[in-house]
Amino acid sequence: MRKSAAALCMAVVLCLSLLAGCGNTPAAGGGQVFVENEAEGQDEQVLKFFAPTDNDSSMARYYKEMIDRYNEGHSGPRVTLEGISTADGFNEYLEQRLDAGEGDDVFILNADSVKPLHAKGYLFDLSGLPVFEKLNDATKDQAMIGDIAYCIPVNMSAYVMFVNVDLLEQYGLESPQNLEEFINCCRTIKAGGGTPLSLNRWYALTVPAMANGLYQIYSAENSKELLAGLNSGEVKIGDYMLEGFELFQTAVEEGWYGDGLDGAAVNALKAGDTDYPDFAAGKTAFYFVTVGNIKRMDSKYPEINCIAQGVPIPGGTVTLPAVVSRLSVNANSEHLEDALEFVSYITNGVYRKTSEGGGSELPIYDDVAFVLSSERMRPAYETYMSGGQIPIEDMRLNFTYWDTVRELCIKMFDGMTAQEAAEEYDRVQAEQLAAYTG
Structure with missing residues (x-):
């Protein structure tokens, strides 16, 4: 007998909480592969769906329900769901399974696996699916690598800046609407004995630096030509990122993240260790994180007067869109x-769900009225909708920036200058382009 949707929902909640005992196949990181909806007989054809079990829980439960309905209503291969957490080696194990031809037909793709799997020819072009044409421009941009749609995004988010409005008011300040106002806020708070910025080893560093370097590329009228030039090497990434590194150097030198920090200490600060607690406790005024975290703020700290807005840059603010869930074939x-056919079934269901007022942190379709999950995210939403946003990792580029910018920012805590960081980035760009074309 096939399990009911209710039973499947309970199963995914349990397996998301406790992987132990859910499977017996060791993966790259030492975890266990979870298998749900296994075939009933050896001769039954199977369509394998491989996903990280630490994927957004509401979306994971939705996949379970949709798989159950699909299996009940279709006579073709039976869909089975397998998974393991990202921490236990999902990315490595997915690549190993594909290399071994173990039959993964559909899978969720994490950002850092996109380029390696595309290079091996594993990603089917999904631009022909009807739902692709319904995606808005920001979402389509995130779905492309080279000239193919490597995924259908089913949940979109963006990195933004959380602002403690009450804390700013204590210093006679208002929420900054551009870089000049942001710098003034940070300097005023620091001069008053406070710490302006929450700190972690990832997006606390990369988001403000990338926003204030890459905005020049993504807001330009000739953005596509600049991207092509970056891929050919004729355009140097350091010429643009210098401005972002200069802002970051100022933040380090003036102690906006705190005093006495070095690269090793910063690199030990995992996201969530101190950044969110410091912001929630009113110890910091600004916190760079994904907009979806506003739900946690609403739930745990409704008394805090905070908003989620775009990241300040010269002349305005910008968000850094990121796909939460990528569905690939x-x-x-x-x-x-x-x-x-299965992906069309899933994505059509997601479309209907989003049309009913939920299912994504930010809009993914052009023709669906979006319902804000919290009014406190309206400033970020309005920036996101204004166009010219910066992808958190542009899959169209043949070199990286999320990882590279982070690594260079860490070095700036140990004395690397903005100019040196920009020159090193030019070297990394040239090296990665040579490897890509070679």
């Missing part, structure tokens, strides 16, 4: 037509 699937 194995180009080498033995059940390619069935896999595409």
Whole structure:
């Protein structure tokens, strides 16, 4: 007997909480592969859906329900769901499974796996699916690598800046609407004995630096030509990122993240260790994080007067959009037509769900009225909708910036200058482009 949707929902909640005992196949990181909806007989055809079990829980439960409904209503291969957490090696294990031809037909893709799997030819072009044409421009941009749509995004978010409005008012300040106002806020708070910025080893560093370097590329009328030039090497990334590194150097030298910090100490600060607690406790005024965290703030700290807004840059603010869940199809699937039919079924369901007022942190479709989950995120939403936003990792580029910027920012805590960081980034760009074309 096939499990009911209710039973499947309970199963995913349990497996998301406790992987131990959910499977017996060791993965790259030492965890266990969770298998749900296994085939009933050896001769039954199976369509494998591989996903990280630490994926957004509400979306994971939704996948479970949709798989159950799909299996009940379709006579083709039976869909089974397998997974393991990202921390236990999901990215590595997905690549190993695909390399071994173990039959993963559909999978959720994390950002850092996109380029390696595309280079091996594993990502089928999904631009022909009807739902692709319904995506808004920001979402389509995030779905492309080269000239193919490597995924269908089913949940969009963006990195933004949380602002403690009450704390600013204590210093006679208002929420900054551009870089000049932001710098003034940070200097005023620091001069008053406070700490302006929450700190972690990732997006606390990368988001303000990237925003204030890459805005020049993504807001330009010739943005596509600049991206092409960056890929050919004719345009140097350091010429643009210098401005972002200069802002970051100022933040380090003036102690906006705190005093006496070095690269090793910063690199030990995992996201969530001190950044969110410091902001929630009113110890910091600004916190760079994804907009979806406003739900946690509303739930745990409704008394805090805070908003989620765009990251200040010269002349305004910007968000850094990021796909939360990428749904992809194995180009080498033995059940390619069935896999595409299943993905169409899933994405059409997501479209209907979003049309009813939920399912994504930020809009992903052009023709669906979006319902804000919290009014406190309206400033960020309005910036996101204004266009010219900066992808958190542009898959169209043949070199990285999320990881590279982070690594260079860490070095700036140990004395690397903005100019040196920009020159090092030019070297990394040239090295990665040579490896890509070679």
